[in-house]
Each structure stands twice: as C-alpha cells, then as structure tokens.
Amino acid sequence: MEFQYTIWIVALPLLAFLINGLGSGKLPGKISGWIATIAIGISTFLSYQTAFQYFSSPSRDKIIAFKTTWLRFNDTLHIDLGVLLDPISVMMLVVITTISLMVFLYSQGYMKNEKGYDRYFAFLSLFSFSMLGLVVATNLFQMYMFWELVGVSSYLLIGFYYDKSSAVAASKKAFIVTRFADLGFLIGILMVSFYTGTFDFEILTNPDNLSFSTTASFLGLSTITWALLLIFMGGAGKSAMFPLHIWLPDAMEGPTPVSALIHAATMVVAGVFLVARLFPLYHAFAPTALEVVAFVGAFTTLFAALIACTQYDIKRVLAFSTMSQIGYMMLALGVSGYGGEEGLGYTASLFHLFTHAFFKALLFLGAGAIIHAVHSNDIREMGGLRKYQPITHLLFLIACLAIAGIPPFSGFFSKDEILAATFATHPIYFGIAVAVAGLTAFYMFRLYFIVFWGKEKTYDHTPHEAPTIMLLPMIVLAVGSVLTGFIPFGHFISSDGQSLDLHINWSVAITSVAIAFAGIVVAWKFYKTESDSSDKVARSFGSVYTSALNKFYIDEIYILITKGIVFRLIAQPLAWFDRNIIDAFMNLLAAITNWISSQIKEFQSGQVQKYAFIFISGVLIIVLSFIYATQ
Amino acid sequence: MGTSAIIFYTIATIMIVFSLLAVTSRKILRAAVYLLFALGGTAAVYFMVNYFFLAAVQLIVYAGGIVVLIIFSILLTSHIEEKMQKPDSWKIILTSILGLGGTTLCLYVITNHLFASQPSTGVEATMTTIGEKLLGYREGGYVLPFEVISILLLAAMIGAIVVAKRNKPEGNG
Amino acid sequence: MNILISHIAVPVLTTLALMFASTQKQVRTIAAGGMTIQLIQSLVLLYLFLQERAGGNDAVVLFKQSFAWYPSLGISFDLGVDGIAVAMILLTSIVIFTGIFASWEVDKLYKEFFISLIVLAAGVYGFFVSLDLFVLFLFFELAVIPMYLLIGIWGSGPKEYAAMKLTLMLMGGSALLVVGILGVYFTSDVEGVRTFNILVLGQHHIPIEMQRIFFPMLFIGFGVIGALFPFHTWSPDGHSSAPTAVSMLHAGVLMKLGGYGCLKVAMFLLPEAAQEMSWIFLILTGISVIYGALATVVQTDLKYINAYSSVSHCGLVLFAILMLNKTASTGAVLQMISHGLMTALFFALIGMLYSRTKTRIITEMGGLMKVLPFLSVCYVIGGLASLGLPGLSGFVAEMTIFVGAFEHEDLFHRVATIVAVSSIVVTAVYILRVVGLLLMGPVRNEGYYNFPKAKWFEKIATVSLIVGILVIGLTPLWLSDMIRDSLGTIVDKLVLK
C-alpha cells in the first residue's frame, strides 16, 4: 500500500497531545508549542504529499490506506478505525493541516503570555487529531467517534479560560447543543445500519449496491429519509445551521486562534463534509432530505447575514458570517444533482468550503491581531487602526474582498459556482443567495471601515502591529485567499468522480459582483467616517433591526425551553416526584410495617393468661381442622 | 348397675363438684381445701382400679405435700379472710366458651370412638412388681426416668431454695 | 490450588490477618497488600482464561471445580467462570484495590472497617465464581450484610436511616430471590434429582406457567440491587450516607450483581418467560434510564448526582439485557464494567474533595480546577467517560448497547432504544453542569488555596481507575469478544423459541 504513511497524518497530532497532556506543567519553557507545531507540520507535509500523489493519478476511487477492527458488534456490524482516501477527504486533509499549522504558529505568538500554554497546545493537538480522524473515517461510526472527540476538544478550547463564567457557560452550551444534534446523528446511524447492515462508506456511498429492506414510512416520509434527516441534524448542529446555531456566537469566548481553526475553518464545516460524504445516499434515496438541506442552508445564510449586519462584537460578526457562508455550502449541496453538470452544486459547495477556510481563518487571525492590540472585542471601541497596524490592515482587506466575492479573489470563484448552481435549479434560492452576497459585502466592509478607518478612539496604550510569528501565518493565508480561486477544482472533486470543467457564468457573476460592490459602497457611505446615517437607517427598520440585534431572540427561546420547560417543568418535578412519591412510597411501606408491628406487639402483653388463652384456642382450632380433614 | 359403678359415679360427682368449687371459690383457703377433696377423690379412683401404691403416693404427695405447701404459701402471701375479686365478666364468658368448646370437642371425639376394652389380666400392681419395674434396667424397666426424676427433684429443691431466699446484698433485707 | 478458590481465600486470609493487626499502619498495609495480591491474581486469571480460550477450550465455564456440600438437597459448592465472570472479577479487584487506597485515612475503628470491607468483597467474589444457586445466594447475602454495618457505623448524615433503608430494600429483593430460586429448584427436577447448579438447571425445561411466576420474582429480586425503577430509592440515600470506599464498592460492584444475576439466572433459566415479559421490564428500565438522568439534572449534592446517574446507567444495563440479543447483552456487561469503574472513580473523587471542602453541595463550591488540578482533571475524565466520549469506556459500552438494541426486529424495541439513546444528551447536561459549577469558574473561597495537593494514595486510587477506563475505551475488542463468546449459551436459549 503506497498510502500507508497517511496514518501518521492522524497519529502525529495525537502523539503531540499525549506528550503535552501528560507532561503538562513539567515541560520546560515554551517547548510544548514547538512539539505541537512540529507534529502538525509533519502532518501538513504528509498531507500535501498525499494530495499530490492522489490527485496526480487519474483515478478518483476510494482507497483504504489503513484499516483495523476496533470493536465488533455482530457478524456484520463492526467499527473499524482506518484511513479512507478519496477526493474530499484528501482535500479536507490539506485544508485542516494547512489551517492548523498556521493557527499553531500564530498561537505561539498570541498565547505567549497565557497561563496553561501546555494545556492549550495539548487541546489544540487533540482537536487536530480528531478532525483529521473525522475526515479520513472509513465508516459512519468512526466518523461519529471523531465527531464526538471534535466536540469535546471544542468544548475544552472554548472553556479554555475556565475561571471566566461566560466562557464556561459558552463551552457548556456549545457542547450540549451539538450533543443534542449528535443524538440525531446517532439515531440516524442506527437506522441506516439497521436497514443496510453496514457502517462502511465504501458500501454506503455506492447506491447501486444498496437496497433498503424496508418500505416502512413514518409521517409520510420513508424511514431512510428520516434516517438521513437525522444524520443531517447532526451535521446541522456542528455546522451551526438554524435552529441549532446558537452555540456558535457564544463559542467566540474561546481564544481567537481557536475560533479561527475550529469555529471558522474546520470543525464547523464538518456538517457540510458529512452531507457531502453521504451525498450519493442522499441523492439516491432521500431527495426530500436534500430539499430540507437546501432550505435550511438558504434560510441560515440569510438569517445569519442579517444578524451579522447588526452585531458589534468583532468575533460575533465573523461568527455569523461563518454561519452564513456555511449556509451557502449547504444550499449548494442541497440543490445539487448527481453526475456531470448536474453535480455542479456539490463541487461548488466543497470549493467554497476550501476557499472559505483560508479567508475566514485569515479574518479571524486578523481579528485576533486586532484584539491583541486593542484588548477589546467591541468594534465601537476601535477605529483608525490602519495607522497602527498597516500589515494587518492590508491582510484583512484581502480577506474582506475575498469573502465579498470580488474578483480575482478566491471567494469570487467559489461563490460564483454556488450562485450558478442555484440559478440553474431554484430561482428563489438564487435570489436569496444574491441578496446574501450583497449583505456579506456590506457587513464585512462595515466591520472593515469601522475598525480600520472611522474615528480614532482613545486607547489605553498605543496599538501595535502583531509580532512576526503571528503575521507570517496570516500572510500565508492571504496568499491562499488570493490564489486558491484559480485551482481547477472541478478536476479534483466532483459528485461522481468524473472531471468537471468549471467555467464562470458571466451573467451570474456580473450580478453578484455588482451587488457586492453596492454593499461595499453602502458600507463605505455609512461607516467610512463616523456619521449617524447608519443609525437613522437602522432606526427606520425599527423592530426588524432590534430583533436582528438580539439575534432574533432565538437564544431566549432556547433558554425558555431548557431552563423553563425542561429544567423547571420536567426535571425538578421529577426529582420531587422521586423523593416525595416513589421514595415516600417505600418509606410508607416501612411505616406500615412499623405500625403493624406496633399493633401486634400488643399480643406480647406479658399476661400469661392471654398467652394461654390463645394457645389453647389454637390447639382447639388445629384439632378441629384435623377432625374436619379426616372426615 | 353394680356397686362399683355406683361408687365410681359418686366419686366422680364429688371430684367434678369440688374441682368446680376449687376454681370458682372466692376464698382462697377454701379453694385449696376443695382441691384437697378433688385430689382425694382421685386417690379413691386409684384404689378402685387396684393401684394401691399410686393411691398412696397421690395421698401423700398431693394431699399431704402439695396442698400443704399451697396452704402455707397462701398464709404467707394472702389475707385469708379477704374475698378475692370476681374475675371480669368478659373473661368468664370467653373462657367459658373456650372451655365448653374444648369439652364438646373432646366429648365428641370420645363418644364417637369405640374403645376395645381388654379384660383384666389379673396382674396386680403389687409392691414387688412396682419395685422391680422401677429399678429394672431391662425392657420394661424405668430406672432411667427414675434417676432423672431424682435429679430433677434435687434440682427443684435447690432451685426453690435459691429462688425463695431473700437476696441479701441489695433490697431492704 | 484452583485460582478461583484462591480468589475467595485471599480476602478471607486477609481478614484473618487483619484481626491480629493493631496499629493503623499495620492494618492498612495488610489490607493493601492483600488486595494487591488479589488484583494480581485477577490479572493472572484473565491471562489464564484467555490462554485457555485461545487454546481452543470452548467449555461453557472454565476452571470448574465442585465440592459436595449437602448432597441430599443437591447443594454443592460449584465453581467456574466464563468470560463475563472473569470480567466482573477483574472489575471487583480494581475497585476494591482502589477502595482500600481511597479509605486510607479512615481512623475510626479502622480495623473493623477494613475487615467489613474485605468481607464484602469476599462475598462479591464468591457470587461471581459460584455456579450453584444456593451458594450464589449465600454469597450475595454475605456481600449485602456488611453494608449495613459499614454505612451505619462509618457513614455520614442520616446514616442509620440510610443503612436501614438500603439493607431492608435489598433484603426485600433477597426475599423475592429466595422464592424465585426455590421455585426454579422445585419445578425443574428431572427424575426426582434436584440440583441448584445453574448449568444443569439451564438444560432443564421449566414449564412456562411456572416461569411466568418465578421470572418476575428473580428479575425484580436482582433488579432491586440493580436499581430498577421504582425500587431504586435506596441508592441516593444509601450512597450519600456511605463512606467513600463503600459507595465505590457498592455502586461499582454490588449494583452489578443485579445485572449479572438478571442475565445469568433470571434470563438464562427462564427464557420463555423472559421473552414474554420483557416488554414490561423494558418499560421500567427505559423509565429508569431517562428518569434517573433527568432527576440528576437538578440535584445539588455530588453524591446524589452520582447516585441518580447510576440509576440511569444501571437502568441501561438491564435495558440492554432485556433486548435479548448478543450484542446488546455484550453491551450490558461492558456497561457494567465501565460504569463500575466510572462510578468508583466519581465516588473516590467526591470523597477526596469532601475531605478538603467539607461540603458536597456543588453550588457552594467552585473553581476547584485551579486549586486541585490533579483531582479536577480526573473528575473531568470521569465525566467525559460518563457522557460517552470515544476513547473512554462509556462510549464502547453505550454504543454496543444502542447498536444491539436497535438490531431488534420489533419496532417497539427500537422506539424504546431511541428513547434510551436520548439519555446521552441529558447525561451531557448534568455532567457539564457539575463540571462547570464545581471545577470551573472563579475560585470560591480564599481558603481553597490552602488545600493539600493530591496525596500518593489518592493518586494510586484515581490513576488505577482511569487506566482501567482508558484500556477499555481504547482497546475494547478483546474484552467485548471475550464477553460475546460467553454469552452464546445464554442468548441462544433466549432466541430459540
């Protein structure tokens, strides 16, 4: 097997995690950062090697590079741990290792003075390991395992500042919401495995080989549709799709590099990856589920974009923008067909995933550099930073242009493909997508103008440019943001493994670029210099603006359901019921026994004559019954 | 009805009557005396069946020993002039029901059972036979129970002394 | 000497040796030494067992030995272990080993404490190695009775009440067990020869009418100690009052006697009734799982939290057993072991935290991660295992149960499974709630900074449990295969109608 070395891509970060985790607090100086970085560096190298080797051969078959049985359930079902190489997993390997390496490097500067430096790199390595394990999973269950590990490492990293209550609450929220989504995923896995008898992707993604042994349906949808919907629920949870998105903005409590790596570039696209992984299954057996995917994607992209326009926390703006972009990817997957030009959406989605990883990571790292300099997350406390941070300013601008979809930056190409895919199939979705393109440009440049232009604020100490070790990864990512759009992506990844030529649909492209420019211009008008025009516009929107500012009150609804209903109306009464009904019943039994015994204690009166009376009566009764019995 | 039958029924009547009196009399000393008569009646029955030794023992031990003991203890513990309280009426009723029920039951069994009486073989309970049997250790001998009862009597004697003795160290004595 | 006999002999000898010890140091050295030997010989047993199996010995039970005890009644002291018993013995050895270290600082009547504890362990070992129902029951009682003393004397809070309640409820279960065992004994005679031997009984056929009577008795009888809803209420009170090592041993091992007994006695001997009645108990255990989890969410006492979560987890064990297939039953045994280790770890840690903070109410604590990093990390690992993180034992067990349960042909069973699966969310909620309130957040009290760091014996206790959790979590295959192989005889009986 020529690809056997790929196991090291996954194993090295694990090794780094173990060294840093067990040696936490004992390792000298900042060595743990280097251990982790070197490990992920080698992984990155190996990933590029793999990508080169894999894509240079014309075949796009699935290759099992490594496989071992980890747990056997019965004769057919077993969990394997292994490495599956196919176009999307190789692509993901490249994305994850690249972004990870950049973030690891950046973190060495960003986290330099933090307590728990070892711990940070241990968790970060754990995350990289889990994410890599997730994308190379050979079967659904392996994916689920790493899916959970990813969730935990995300939990640990969000709660990195564990003595800050808001961070603890955010980490808890993130974990529980995604856990709830994972419940759907797990049930979906169970249902799929029940009807197909396998977890294996090799079989599952080859619909010709599959036959579902049931035609059972529930609420008008076939069981397999339900199963795939539930699996999508898992994906939606991780990818922060509406209405399971509420954890993502709060997750920004974690250190900024973590947000860049986990909550922008890699983990949150796991849902997209999941749907893409099972795409043949969705397409062949559950077109309804795919429609749901498209709808959720479209709704989320619009919904998040609207909220992003109103937020003042720099990281939250980016978080909502992430949601919006992932919504794009989901939308593209949902409208996609299978094979040839039909499969454009599939390719577009993954293309966008690829490019998005670069510019979104760059945005977050840039935001990190800004926060590092200003010591605040609130953009109202920033302004005129272009003077203090010229390089960051430039890099941030590149990323903004990329996400806004201005040619020739990478975002333009991938977004254009998505728009083209929706244009061909669903005009309504196309409309939404174009509108969101405009909104995206608007809110990104709103951010940009407020932070880097605008009126200069008074700072506690003069903001400074980020150190080299932080700038370097940003520059690499910026180069990626510029160049990745020119990759002939369709040659590498397509729904059916055949090469697909991507060409720019000019009518769509012109529309979207025009809209994007419009967005930029509006943002420039409003925010270039401090003016109250934006407030006026905001006020004219009235309640829409307020509700967007409050994230459409989704959080409040969640709190109502969890705290108000589950906690107060179910769990508390249950606990009360247990103590006061069930347990009281047991105590009642004891009390009854006690009472009876205190009653019959009276027989033991100490009165000899009573004893004798009872004794003699007893004898007589026995004799009587004997006589009766013998007759 | 022969003479012995007449005598028997007379004695039986006496026994029953005095037994009844013994358990109902409200003067305690009288109860003891009535008991003496009932015991005497029993001894008479023993005489009638030619168990002279037994009759003698009955008279000596019971009438002579136990009744005297009882009378002494009455003198020690009770005021002989005093009439005892009448027992509670519910107690009387319940006990009577029990007693009558028991009697009826037994009588029912007795009258319904046909006993195959054996004619007397003429083996007399003479002192010789009694002595041989009591001290015999072969089949039909009672030396073991005899010895055991001897020990029992000894133990009872010592026990009685210990129990009845005033406990010196504490108390008012 | 037969290794199974020495498994009973070592605790007994340790107890005897303890009687002659005088100082606290001697007592705990002897106890620790004895239990270390026990742990080592359990590992040897595992090794020998796997060797035998690898050598192709596929007898139902290995290391069989039989001593006639009361032949005219068919009672004999029959020993033998299958894979399940080996696994449970190993669990017991680990838990009692760590339990000794967790109670290192007991200073009130320490000699008597360790003696009772080890007698209890001896009962558990006897239970797992016995093949004879009568002897099995004898050892069961031997394990339950010392509990009364241990809670009543060394407990905290309303200890007399808790001890009485626990003992009485378990005795109530025992009463049903006696009837059930005798019922099986009397209805299964072949040509007038009666036996208590499980393997022999397993070959007899008991009339279905009789099974219907005795199955619920046996199942509920064992279910009481397995915290079957609604007979679980001894668990919160008992565990919260018991001293650390006793909670560990009780939740870690004793509650498993229930699941083990249900599987190997109730289900094995009365398969038809088990099939007929499984739905009733399935509902009850399903309730246990969800109800226990939800009730945990609002508890504030650490021990109550753990006790209720044990109800939920042990409910899952019985739930899986009732699914009547190999995979789910394998999962049940795995869950018993996994939960045994986890809950022992939790109770050990709770004891250690309590010895420092003097409170068990989570809302009164906070920020312990900063002052007690070692113990806190252990707690987090235990929590993650409990909520089923892959790589730790809980995941292996729960997934095996869920996959197995979902294999069931009947829709009702699958729906029940989905209900049970949803407990993983609730589990996450309560685990994270505890972790958040207890370990994270700002340090609540300046005095916390003076807490002594984890001592060596505390480290031994927690680390050995965590190693157990990790070994199962990372390499589950050998264990699950060992259990699966042994389940054949039981499950085959259940499936064939």
Place this chain on the structure above:
Amino acid sequence: MVEQVPLNHALIITTLMFFIGVYGFLTRKNLITMLISVEIMLNAVNLNFVFFDHYLFPGKLEGHFFSLFIIAIAAAEAAVAIAIFINLYRNIRSIDVEQVDKMKY
C-alpha cells in the same frame, strides 16, 4: 369396675375435670389459685393415664408409672412455683398475675 363402667364415661369425667382446670387457669387472678387449677389439670391427665392403662393395656402398668412420675414432677413444679410466688410477693407485694408483665415486648 371395667365391666361396670365403660371407658367412655371415665374419660368424660376426666375431660370435664381438665377443662375445669383450664377455666380456672384462665380466669383466676391469684397465682396460687392458678397453681391449684394446674394441679386439677394434672390430676385429670393422671387419671386418663390410669384409665387407659387399666382398660386397654391391663398388666403393662405403663400408665401407672407415668402417673407416678407426673406426680413426682408435679411436686417439683409446685415447689419451684411456690418459691417463685414467694419471691414475687416479696418484690412487688402482690401475686396477682396481671401485674406480672415485666417481660412483655
């Protein structure tokens, strides 16, 4: 006598006597009178032994000896009982059976 009085009649007498004793034992409050009742019962039993011996197994003398032993034991019993009564009287100034309930529960 055997010829003239049937065994049944003899047994009726003893039965009556026995239950009279029972009645006395259950109704009397004074311990000594209770002892008297016990003696009556013993006596009835003795008579029964003798009658059975005499009517059904003549010449064996088993009933005879049984009665003999019972008398001996009754003597012992009476002695101990009265010793207890006296002690009791000394302690609680009463030999009323209803006041002797120290040993309840």
